[in-house]
Amino acid sequence: MKRARVIHQGVTHDATERDGRLLLASGEAFEFDAVTWLPPLAPTPRARTILALGLNYADHAKELAFSKAPEEPLVFVKGEGALIGHRQFTRRPAQVQFMHYECELAVVIGRTAKKVRRDDAYDFIGGYTVANDYAIRDYLENWYRPNLRVKNRDTCTPLGPFLVDAADVPDPMNLDLRTTVNGQVTQSGNTRDMVFDLPFLIEYFSSFMTLSPGDLILTGTPDGVADCRPGDVIVTEIERVGALVNTIQGTP
Template identity: 40%
Template sequence: MKFVRFGEAGQEKPGLIDATGKLRDLSAHVGDLSGKTLDPAALADLARIDTSSLPAVSGNPRLGPCVAGTSKYICIGLNYSDHAAETGATVPPEPIIFMKANSAIVGPDDDVIIPRGSQKTDWEVELGIVIGRKAKYVTEDEALDYVAGYCVCHDVSERAFQTERHGQWTKGKSCDTFGPTGPWLVTKDEVPDPQNLPMWLKVNGETMQNGSTKTMVYGVKYLVSYLSQFMSLLPGDVISTGTPPGVGMGMKPPRYLKAGDVVELGIEGLGTQKQRFVADE
Protein backbone atom coordinates (compact mmCIF):
# COMPACT_ATOMS: atom_id res chain seq x y z
CA MET A 1 0.00 0.00 0.00
CA LYS A 2 0.92 3.64 -0.41
CA PHE A 3 0.17 5.65 2.71
CA VAL A 4 0.26 9.44 2.84
CA ARG A 5 -0.33 12.37 5.18
CA PHE A 6 -2.19 15.33 3.74
CA GLY A 7 -3.25 18.79 4.85
CA GLU A 8 -1.70 21.95 6.21
CA ALA A 9 1.61 21.70 8.04
CA GLY A 10 1.04 20.46 11.56
CA GLN A 11 -2.54 19.44 10.80
CA GLU A 12 -1.99 16.51 8.45
CA LYS A 13 -4.45 13.63 8.25
CA PRO A 14 -3.59 10.04 7.35
CA GLY A 15 -4.59 8.72 3.96
CA LEU A 16 -3.77 6.21 1.29
CA ILE A 17 -3.53 6.08 -2.48
CA ASP A 18 -6.00 3.57 -3.91
CA ALA A 19 -5.49 1.35 -6.95
CA THR A 20 -6.75 4.10 -9.27
CA GLY A 21 -4.36 6.70 -7.86
CA LYS A 22 -7.07 8.48 -5.86
CA LEU A 23 -6.31 9.89 -2.41
CA ARG A 24 -8.54 8.42 0.32
CA ASP A 25 -9.00 9.66 3.90
CA LEU A 26 -7.99 7.17 6.61
CA SER A 27 -8.63 9.39 9.62
CA ALA A 28 -11.75 7.46 10.68
CA HIS A 29 -9.56 4.39 11.19
CA VAL A 30 -6.30 5.76 12.57
CA GLY A 31 -5.14 9.00 14.17
CA ASP A 32 -1.87 9.33 12.27
CA LEU A 33 0.91 7.35 10.63
CA SER A 34 3.05 7.09 13.73
CA GLY A 35 3.85 4.85 16.67
CA LYS A 36 2.14 1.46 16.79
CA THR A 37 0.26 2.29 13.59
CA LEU A 38 3.55 1.75 11.72
CA ASP A 39 4.00 -1.81 12.93
CA PRO A 40 4.00 -3.99 9.79
CA ALA A 41 1.06 -6.00 11.17
CA ALA A 42 -0.95 -2.82 11.83
CA LEU A 43 -0.24 -1.53 8.34
CA ALA A 44 -1.37 -4.88 6.94
CA ASP A 45 -4.66 -4.47 8.82
CA LEU A 46 -5.15 -1.04 7.27
CA ALA A 47 -4.41 -2.50 3.85
CA ARG A 48 -7.35 -4.88 4.26
CA ILE A 49 -9.84 -2.01 4.49
CA ASP A 50 -12.17 -1.73 1.52
CA THR A 51 -10.67 1.40 -0.01
CA SER A 52 -13.88 2.18 -1.89
CA SER A 53 -15.53 2.75 1.50
CA LEU A 54 -13.06 5.48 2.41
CA PRO A 55 -13.89 9.14 1.68
CA ALA A 56 -12.23 10.40 -1.48
CA VAL A 57 -10.22 13.60 -0.98
CA SER A 58 -11.04 16.24 -3.57
CA GLY A 59 -8.61 18.68 -5.14
CA ASN A 60 -4.86 18.55 -4.70
CA PRO A 61 -4.13 19.05 -1.02
CA ARG A 62 -0.63 19.57 0.26
CA LEU A 63 1.15 16.36 1.14
CA GLY A 64 3.08 16.35 4.39
CA PRO A 65 5.98 14.12 5.42
CA CYS A 66 4.76 10.56 4.92
CA VAL A 67 5.47 9.57 8.53
CA ALA A 68 4.85 11.31 11.85
CA GLY A 69 6.45 10.92 15.24
CA THR A 70 10.00 10.65 13.93
CA SER A 71 12.40 10.53 16.88
CA LYS A 72 15.52 10.25 14.73
CA TYR A 73 16.40 11.08 11.13
CA ILE A 74 19.57 9.09 10.55
CA CYS A 75 21.66 9.60 7.42
CA ILE A 76 24.37 7.45 5.87
CA GLY A 77 27.27 9.17 4.13
CA LEU A 78 29.29 8.01 1.11
CA ASN A 79 27.16 4.88 0.76
CA TYR A 80 27.38 4.66 -3.04
CA SER A 81 30.73 3.66 -4.46
CA ASP A 82 30.32 5.84 -7.54
CA HIS A 83 29.32 8.87 -5.44
CA ALA A 84 32.34 8.43 -3.17
CA ALA A 85 34.54 8.38 -6.26
CA GLU A 86 33.10 11.63 -7.67
CA THR A 87 33.79 13.45 -4.40
CA GLY A 88 37.34 12.12 -4.19
CA ALA A 89 36.55 10.08 -1.07
CA THR A 90 37.23 6.44 -0.36
CA VAL A 91 34.51 3.97 0.52
CA PRO A 92 34.40 3.83 4.34
CA PRO A 93 35.13 0.52 6.10
CA GLU A 94 31.94 1.02 8.14
CA PRO A 95 28.89 3.19 7.45
CA ILE A 96 29.35 6.91 8.09
CA ILE A 97 26.47 8.00 10.32
CA PHE A 98 25.21 11.53 10.87
CA MET A 99 21.90 13.01 11.98
CA LYS A 100 19.52 15.42 10.31
CA ALA A 101 17.55 17.52 12.80
CA ASN A 102 13.85 16.69 12.97
CA SER A 103 13.10 20.39 12.42
CA ALA A 104 14.41 19.93 8.86
CA ILE A 105 11.59 17.51 7.95
CA VAL A 106 9.01 18.91 5.50
CA GLY A 107 6.60 17.64 2.88
CA PRO A 108 7.76 16.39 -0.51
CA ASP A 109 6.64 19.46 -2.44
CA ASP A 110 7.20 22.17 0.16
CA ASP A 111 9.55 25.05 -0.60
CA VAL A 112 13.14 24.56 0.54
CA ILE A 113 14.76 27.56 2.19
CA ILE A 114 18.36 28.38 1.32
CA PRO A 115 19.83 29.49 4.66
CA ARG A 116 21.46 32.85 5.26
CA GLY A 117 25.09 32.88 4.18
CA SER A 118 24.75 29.80 2.03
CA GLN A 119 26.81 29.63 -1.15
CA LYS A 120 26.88 25.85 -1.61
CA THR A 121 23.40 24.38 -1.20
CA ASP A 122 23.37 20.98 -2.91
CA TRP A 123 20.95 18.18 -3.81
CA GLU A 124 20.89 14.43 -3.01
CA VAL A 125 18.12 11.94 -3.88
CA GLU A 126 18.05 9.07 -1.38
CA LEU A 127 16.10 5.95 -0.47
CA GLY A 128 14.48 6.28 2.94
CA ILE A 129 13.78 3.37 5.28
CA VAL A 130 10.90 3.89 7.71
CA ILE A 131 11.09 1.89 10.93
CA GLY A 132 7.87 0.22 12.10
CA ARG A 133 8.88 -1.59 15.30
CA LYS A 134 11.45 -0.96 18.01
CA ALA A 135 14.70 -2.52 16.81
CA LYS A 136 17.65 -3.19 19.09
CA TYR A 137 20.48 -5.65 18.45
CA VAL A 138 18.70 -7.18 15.46
CA THR A 139 20.44 -9.43 12.95
CA GLU A 140 20.54 -8.87 9.21
CA ASP A 141 18.28 -11.88 8.70
CA GLU A 142 15.53 -10.35 10.84
CA ALA A 143 16.13 -6.68 9.96
CA LEU A 144 13.23 -6.35 7.51
CA ASP A 145 10.80 -7.51 10.21
CA TYR A 146 11.32 -4.08 11.76
CA VAL A 147 10.76 -2.05 8.57
CA ALA A 148 7.39 -0.45 7.87
CA GLY A 149 8.31 0.57 4.33
CA TYR A 150 10.25 2.92 2.12
CA CYS A 151 10.04 6.49 0.86
CA VAL A 152 11.87 9.13 -1.14
CA CYS A 153 14.18 11.41 0.85
CA HIS A 154 15.89 14.57 -0.35
CA ASP A 155 19.03 15.05 1.72
CA VAL A 156 19.55 18.73 0.98
CA SER A 157 23.04 19.80 2.04
CA GLU A 158 24.98 23.03 2.54
CA ARG A 159 28.49 21.93 1.62
CA ALA A 160 30.39 24.86 3.14
CA PHE A 161 28.57 24.40 6.43
CA GLN A 162 29.14 20.65 6.16
CA THR A 163 32.84 20.45 5.27
CA GLU A 164 34.47 23.87 5.58
CA ARG A 165 33.19 25.04 8.97
CA HIS A 166 34.89 22.18 10.85
CA GLY A 167 33.27 19.73 13.22
CA GLN A 168 30.54 17.29 12.30
CA TRP A 169 28.44 17.17 9.11
CA THR A 170 25.14 17.67 10.94
CA LYS A 171 25.10 21.46 10.75
CA GLY A 172 25.31 21.32 6.95
CA LYS A 173 22.44 18.85 6.79
CA SER A 174 19.97 20.16 9.37
CA CYS A 175 18.92 23.60 8.13
CA ASP A 176 15.18 24.20 8.23
CA THR A 177 13.38 22.43 5.33
CA PHE A 178 16.48 20.38 4.39
CA GLY A 179 14.59 17.08 4.78
CA PRO A 180 11.71 16.70 2.27
CA THR A 181 10.25 13.24 2.92
CA GLY A 182 7.61 11.37 0.92
CA PRO A 183 5.23 11.57 -0.89
CA TRP A 184 4.32 8.01 0.07
CA LEU A 185 5.19 5.49 2.71
CA VAL A 186 5.23 2.40 0.49
CA THR A 187 4.90 -0.81 2.49
CA LYS A 188 7.73 -3.28 2.10
CA ASP A 189 5.51 -5.90 0.41
CA GLU A 190 5.36 -3.58 -2.61
CA VAL A 191 9.16 -3.27 -2.74
CA PRO A 192 10.43 -6.84 -3.21
CA ASP A 193 14.03 -5.73 -3.79
CA PRO A 194 15.04 -2.37 -2.27
CA GLN A 195 18.51 -2.92 -3.75
CA ASN A 196 17.26 -2.58 -7.32
CA LEU A 197 15.44 0.75 -7.50
CA PRO A 198 16.22 3.32 -10.21
CA MET A 199 16.43 6.87 -8.86
CA TRP A 200 16.83 10.27 -10.46
CA LEU A 201 17.00 13.99 -9.80
CA LYS A 202 16.61 17.04 -12.06
CA VAL A 203 17.46 20.70 -11.52
CA ASN A 204 15.40 23.09 -13.65
CA GLY A 205 14.52 20.16 -15.92
CA GLU A 206 18.12 18.99 -16.42
CA THR A 207 18.95 15.50 -15.22
CA MET A 208 21.72 15.57 -12.64
CA GLN A 209 21.41 12.20 -10.93
CA ASN A 210 20.45 8.97 -12.67
CA GLY A 211 21.41 6.05 -10.49
CA SER A 212 20.19 2.94 -8.73
CA THR A 213 20.21 1.48 -5.26
CA LYS A 214 22.18 -1.36 -6.86
CA THR A 215 25.38 0.57 -6.18
CA MET A 216 24.77 1.02 -2.44
CA VAL A 217 27.78 -0.17 -0.46
CA TYR A 218 25.78 -1.07 2.65
CA GLY A 219 22.28 -2.33 1.91
CA VAL A 220 18.99 -1.95 3.75
CA LYS A 221 19.26 -5.11 5.88
CA TYR A 222 22.81 -4.33 6.89
CA LEU A 223 22.03 -0.72 7.83
CA VAL A 224 19.03 -1.57 10.02
CA SER A 225 21.04 -4.25 11.81
CA TYR A 226 24.16 -2.10 12.10
CA LEU A 227 22.39 0.96 13.50
CA SER A 228 20.45 -1.15 15.97
CA GLN A 229 23.72 -2.18 17.61
CA PHE A 230 24.30 1.43 18.70
CA MET A 231 20.82 2.81 19.35
CA SER A 232 17.23 1.71 19.54
CA LEU A 233 15.41 2.38 16.28
CA LEU A 234 11.85 3.46 17.05
CA PRO A 235 8.64 3.48 15.00
CA GLY A 236 8.68 6.48 12.70
CA ASP A 237 12.46 6.79 12.58
CA VAL A 238 13.83 7.42 9.09
CA ILE A 239 17.12 6.15 7.71
CA SER A 240 18.26 8.08 4.64
CA THR A 241 20.63 5.68 2.93
CA GLY A 242 22.96 7.79 0.78
CA THR A 243 22.97 9.15 -2.75
CA PRO A 244 24.25 8.08 -6.19
CA PRO A 245 26.63 10.28 -8.21
CA GLY A 246 25.63 13.55 -9.81
CA VAL A 247 25.61 15.97 -6.88
CA GLY A 248 26.61 19.58 -7.43
CA MET A 249 29.74 19.29 -5.33
CA GLY A 250 31.08 16.58 -7.65
CA MET A 251 30.77 18.63 -10.84
CA LYS A 252 33.69 20.38 -12.47
CA PRO A 253 33.28 23.19 -11.72
CA PRO A 254 30.90 22.58 -8.80
CA ARG A 255 27.31 23.73 -9.26
CA TYR A 256 25.00 24.77 -6.46
CA LEU A 257 21.38 25.80 -5.99
CA LYS A 258 20.11 29.37 -5.93
CA ALA A 259 16.77 30.99 -5.19
CA GLY A 260 14.27 30.25 -7.95
CA ASP A 261 15.70 26.85 -8.86
CA VAL A 262 13.27 23.93 -9.05
CA VAL A 263 14.38 20.43 -8.11
CA GLU A 264 12.42 17.30 -9.05
CA LEU A 265 13.39 13.82 -7.88
CA GLY A 266 11.99 10.34 -7.54
CA ILE A 267 12.55 6.65 -7.00
CA GLU A 268 10.80 3.96 -9.03
CA GLY A 269 7.65 2.83 -7.22
CA LEU A 270 8.06 5.32 -4.39
CA GLY A 271 6.78 8.51 -6.02
CA THR A 272 8.26 11.90 -6.85
CA GLN A 273 9.02 15.21 -5.18
CA LYS A 274 9.22 18.76 -6.50
CA GLN A 275 10.62 21.72 -4.58
CA ARG A 276 11.17 25.37 -5.28
CA PHE A 277 14.24 26.81 -3.59
CA VAL A 278 13.77 30.20 -1.95
CA ALA A 279 16.03 32.58 -0.06
CA ASP A 280 15.67 32.90 3.70
CA GLU A 281 14.15 36.22 4.71
Protein backbone atom coordinates in the same frame (compact mmCIF):
# COMPACT_ATOMS: atom_id res chain seq x y z
CA MET B 1 -0.30 0.57 -0.14
CA LYS B 2 0.84 4.17 -0.42
CA ARG B 3 0.09 6.26 2.66
CA ALA B 4 0.28 10.03 3.08
CA ARG B 5 -0.34 12.74 5.67
CA VAL B 6 -1.90 15.92 4.40
CA ILE B 7 -3.64 19.09 5.54
CA HIS B 8 -7.02 19.92 4.02
CA GLN B 9 -8.98 22.97 5.14
CA GLY B 10 -6.75 23.34 8.18
CA VAL B 11 -7.18 19.75 9.40
CA THR B 12 -4.50 17.04 9.28
CA HIS B 13 -5.59 13.77 7.68
CA ASP B 14 -4.14 10.37 6.98
CA ALA B 15 -4.70 9.46 3.35
CA THR B 16 -4.00 6.70 0.86
CA GLU B 17 -3.40 6.86 -2.87
CA ARG B 18 -6.29 5.58 -4.98
CA ASP B 19 -6.35 5.86 -8.76
CA GLY B 20 -4.14 8.92 -8.79
CA ARG B 21 -6.08 10.76 -6.06
CA LEU B 22 -5.86 11.01 -2.29
CA LEU B 23 -8.51 9.11 -0.37
CA LEU B 24 -9.24 10.24 3.20
CA ALA B 25 -10.67 7.99 5.93
CA SER B 26 -13.97 9.88 5.56
CA GLY B 27 -14.26 8.57 2.01
CA GLU B 28 -13.58 11.99 0.46
CA ALA B 29 -11.10 12.03 -2.42
CA PHE B 30 -8.97 14.95 -3.55
CA GLU B 31 -6.52 15.81 -6.29
CA PHE B 32 -2.88 15.99 -5.24
CA ASP B 33 -2.76 19.77 -5.61
CA ALA B 34 -5.82 20.33 -3.36
CA VAL B 35 -3.92 19.60 -0.13
CA THR B 36 -0.79 20.59 1.75
CA TRP B 37 1.57 17.63 2.02
CA LEU B 38 3.31 16.65 5.26
CA PRO B 39 6.08 14.09 5.73
CA PRO B 40 4.28 10.71 5.45
CA LEU B 41 5.08 9.61 9.00
CA ALA B 42 2.72 8.79 11.84
CA PRO B 43 3.32 10.81 15.03
CA THR B 44 5.43 9.07 17.67
CA PRO B 45 5.22 9.41 21.46
CA ARG B 46 8.93 10.28 21.63
CA ALA B 47 11.65 12.03 19.69
CA ARG B 48 12.07 10.32 16.34
CA THR B 49 15.58 9.08 15.59
CA ILE B 50 16.78 9.99 12.11
CA LEU B 51 20.03 8.35 11.02
CA ALA B 52 21.59 9.63 7.80
CA LEU B 53 24.39 7.94 5.86
CA GLY B 54 27.19 9.83 4.19
CA LEU B 55 29.28 8.50 1.29
CA ASN B 56 27.24 5.28 1.06
CA TYR B 57 27.69 5.07 -2.72
CA ALA B 58 31.23 4.50 -3.97
CA ASP B 59 30.72 6.72 -7.03
CA HIS B 60 29.59 9.63 -4.84
CA ALA B 61 32.63 9.19 -2.59
CA LYS B 62 34.83 9.31 -5.69
CA GLU B 63 32.95 12.38 -6.97
CA LEU B 64 33.85 14.16 -3.73
CA ALA B 65 37.55 13.28 -4.16
CA PHE B 66 37.75 10.33 -1.77
CA SER B 67 40.10 7.58 -2.91
CA LYS B 68 37.83 4.90 -1.48
CA ALA B 69 34.47 4.45 0.21
CA PRO B 70 34.22 4.26 4.03
CA GLU B 71 35.10 0.95 5.66
CA GLU B 72 32.27 1.34 8.17
CA PRO B 73 29.13 3.47 7.97
CA LEU B 74 29.64 7.21 8.12
CA VAL B 75 26.48 8.33 9.90
CA PHE B 76 25.07 11.43 11.54
CA VAL B 77 21.86 12.16 13.45
CA LYS B 78 19.25 14.66 12.29
CA GLY B 79 16.42 16.39 14.11
CA GLU B 80 12.81 15.99 12.96
CA GLY B 81 12.53 19.76 12.49
CA ALA B 82 14.50 19.42 9.25
CA LEU B 83 11.67 17.43 7.62
CA ILE B 84 9.10 18.93 5.27
CA GLY B 85 6.62 17.37 2.86
CA HIS B 86 6.07 16.94 -0.85
CA ARG B 87 5.62 20.12 -2.93
CA GLN B 88 7.01 22.30 -0.13
CA PHE B 89 9.78 24.91 -0.19
CA THR B 90 13.38 24.57 0.97
CA ARG B 91 15.14 27.77 1.96
CA ARG B 92 18.56 28.55 0.54
CA PRO B 93 20.49 30.94 2.79
CA ALA B 94 21.67 34.21 1.27
CA GLN B 95 25.29 34.32 0.07
CA VAL B 96 25.57 30.52 -0.09
CA GLN B 97 27.76 29.43 -3.01
CA PHE B 98 26.87 25.73 -3.34
CA MET B 99 23.79 23.87 -2.13
CA HIS B 100 22.86 20.52 -3.67
CA TYR B 101 20.18 17.84 -3.45
CA GLU B 102 20.73 14.24 -2.38
CA CYS B 103 18.17 11.69 -3.59
CA GLU B 104 18.00 8.96 -0.95
CA LEU B 105 15.93 5.87 -0.20
CA ALA B 106 14.54 6.39 3.31
CA VAL B 107 13.77 3.32 5.42
CA VAL B 108 11.02 3.58 8.03
CA ILE B 109 11.38 1.15 10.94
CA GLY B 110 8.22 -0.87 11.51
CA ARG B 111 8.86 -2.51 14.88
CA THR B 112 11.35 -2.35 17.73
CA ALA B 113 14.73 -3.57 16.53
CA LYS B 114 17.50 -4.56 18.94
CA LYS B 115 20.43 -6.83 18.10
CA VAL B 116 18.81 -7.86 14.82
CA ARG B 117 20.57 -10.44 12.67
CA ARG B 118 21.22 -9.58 9.05
CA ASP B 119 19.00 -12.42 7.79
CA ASP B 120 16.05 -11.03 9.77
CA ALA B 121 16.57 -7.34 8.98
CA TYR B 122 13.76 -6.92 6.44
CA ASP B 123 11.23 -8.09 9.05
CA PHE B 124 11.83 -4.81 10.90
CA ILE B 125 11.19 -2.47 7.97
CA GLY B 126 7.72 -0.95 7.85
CA GLY B 127 8.06 0.89 4.58
CA TYR B 128 10.01 3.22 2.33
CA THR B 129 9.81 6.81 1.19
CA VAL B 130 11.94 9.27 -0.77
CA ALA B 131 14.22 11.75 0.99
CA ASN B 132 16.00 14.75 -0.50
CA ASP B 133 18.71 15.50 2.04
CA TYR B 134 20.11 18.87 0.91
CA ALA B 135 23.71 19.72 1.74
CA ILE B 136 25.18 23.23 1.96
CA ARG B 137 28.85 22.77 1.17
CA ASP B 138 29.81 26.30 2.25
CA TYR B 139 29.38 25.26 5.88
CA LEU B 140 31.23 21.96 5.71
CA GLU B 141 34.06 21.80 8.24
CA ASN B 142 35.05 18.17 7.91
CA TRP B 143 33.84 15.64 5.36
CA TYR B 144 33.63 12.96 8.04
CA ARG B 145 31.69 15.09 10.51
CA PRO B 146 29.27 17.38 8.69
CA ASN B 147 28.18 20.06 11.11
CA LEU B 148 24.64 21.11 11.98
CA ARG B 149 24.48 23.97 9.49
CA VAL B 150 25.23 21.57 6.63
CA LYS B 151 22.75 18.81 7.36
CA ASN B 152 20.29 19.75 10.08
CA ARG B 153 18.62 22.90 8.80
CA ASP B 154 14.90 23.63 8.90
CA THR B 155 13.20 22.77 5.56
CA CYS B 156 16.32 21.05 4.17
CA THR B 157 15.07 17.46 4.21
CA PRO B 158 11.94 17.02 2.11
CA LEU B 159 10.32 13.60 2.56
CA GLY B 160 7.54 11.83 0.67
CA PRO B 161 5.21 11.94 -1.08
CA PHE B 162 4.12 8.56 0.24
CA LEU B 163 5.12 5.92 2.73
CA VAL B 164 5.07 2.74 0.65
CA ASP B 165 4.49 -0.51 2.52
CA ALA B 166 7.58 -2.73 2.61
CA ALA B 167 5.60 -5.59 1.04
CA ASP B 168 5.08 -3.46 -2.07
CA VAL B 169 8.84 -3.06 -2.61
CA PRO B 170 10.05 -6.65 -2.96
CA ASP B 171 13.66 -5.80 -3.86
CA PRO B 172 14.71 -2.50 -2.24
CA MET B 173 18.32 -3.19 -3.16
CA ASN B 174 17.57 -2.89 -6.88
CA LEU B 175 15.74 0.41 -7.36
CA ASP B 176 16.60 3.13 -9.85
CA LEU B 177 17.10 6.65 -8.44
CA ARG B 178 16.90 9.83 -10.50
CA THR B 179 17.00 13.57 -9.87
CA THR B 180 15.93 16.33 -12.21
CA VAL B 181 16.47 20.08 -11.86
CA ASN B 182 13.92 22.08 -13.84
CA GLY B 183 13.22 18.97 -15.90
CA GLN B 184 16.86 18.16 -16.71
CA VAL B 185 18.29 14.87 -15.43
CA THR B 186 21.28 15.61 -13.21
CA GLN B 187 21.61 12.41 -11.15
CA SER B 188 20.90 8.74 -11.71
CA GLY B 189 21.87 5.55 -9.89
CA ASN B 190 20.60 2.35 -8.34
CA THR B 191 20.35 1.19 -4.75
CA ARG B 192 22.33 -1.95 -5.61
CA ASP B 193 25.41 0.31 -5.61
CA MET B 194 25.19 1.12 -1.89
CA VAL B 195 28.39 0.40 0.00
CA PHE B 196 26.41 -0.82 3.02
CA ASP B 197 23.09 -2.44 2.14
CA LEU B 198 19.90 -2.31 4.20
CA PRO B 199 20.35 -5.60 6.08
CA PHE B 200 23.87 -4.56 7.07
CA LEU B 201 22.70 -1.16 8.29
CA ILE B 202 19.87 -2.52 10.41
CA GLU B 203 22.14 -5.16 11.93
CA TYR B 204 24.85 -2.55 12.52
CA PHE B 205 22.67 0.12 14.13
CA SER B 206 20.62 -2.29 16.23
CA SER B 207 23.79 -3.86 17.62
CA PHE B 208 24.39 -0.82 19.82
CA MET B 209 21.13 1.16 19.84
CA THR B 210 17.43 0.37 19.83
CA LEU B 211 15.52 1.33 16.70
CA SER B 212 11.86 2.11 17.36
CA PRO B 213 8.80 2.18 15.10
CA GLY B 214 8.82 5.36 13.03
CA ASP B 215 12.58 5.86 13.14
CA LEU B 216 14.24 6.71 9.83
CA ILE B 217 17.40 5.60 8.06
CA LEU B 218 18.45 7.81 5.12
CA THR B 219 20.70 5.57 3.07
CA GLY B 220 22.89 7.95 1.08
CA THR B 221 22.99 9.20 -2.50
CA PRO B 222 24.76 8.27 -5.76
CA ASP B 223 26.97 10.67 -7.69
CA GLY B 224 25.71 13.63 -9.67
CA VAL B 225 25.32 16.91 -7.77
CA ALA B 226 24.32 20.34 -9.04
CA ASP B 227 23.98 23.71 -7.36
CA CYS B 228 20.32 24.52 -6.62
CA ARG B 229 19.23 28.15 -6.94
CA PRO B 230 16.08 29.98 -5.82
CA GLY B 231 13.21 29.07 -8.12
CA ASP B 232 14.67 25.71 -9.13
CA VAL B 233 12.23 22.79 -9.01
CA ILE B 234 13.91 19.58 -7.86
CA VAL B 235 12.34 16.16 -8.38
CA THR B 236 13.96 13.24 -6.58
CA GLU B 237 12.46 9.98 -7.79
CA ILE B 238 12.92 6.35 -6.74
CA GLU B 239 11.46 3.43 -8.65
CA ARG B 240 8.35 1.90 -6.97
CA VAL B 241 8.53 4.48 -4.15
CA GLY B 242 7.61 7.80 -5.73
CA ALA B 243 8.63 11.20 -7.07
CA LEU B 244 9.23 13.93 -4.47
CA VAL B 245 8.88 17.52 -5.71
CA ASN B 246 10.58 20.41 -3.96
CA THR B 247 11.21 24.08 -4.84
CA ILE B 248 14.15 26.21 -3.70
CA GLN B 249 13.25 29.48 -2.07
CA GLY B 250 15.65 32.32 -1.43
CA THR B 251 16.05 34.08 1.90
CA PRO B 252 16.94 37.72 2.58
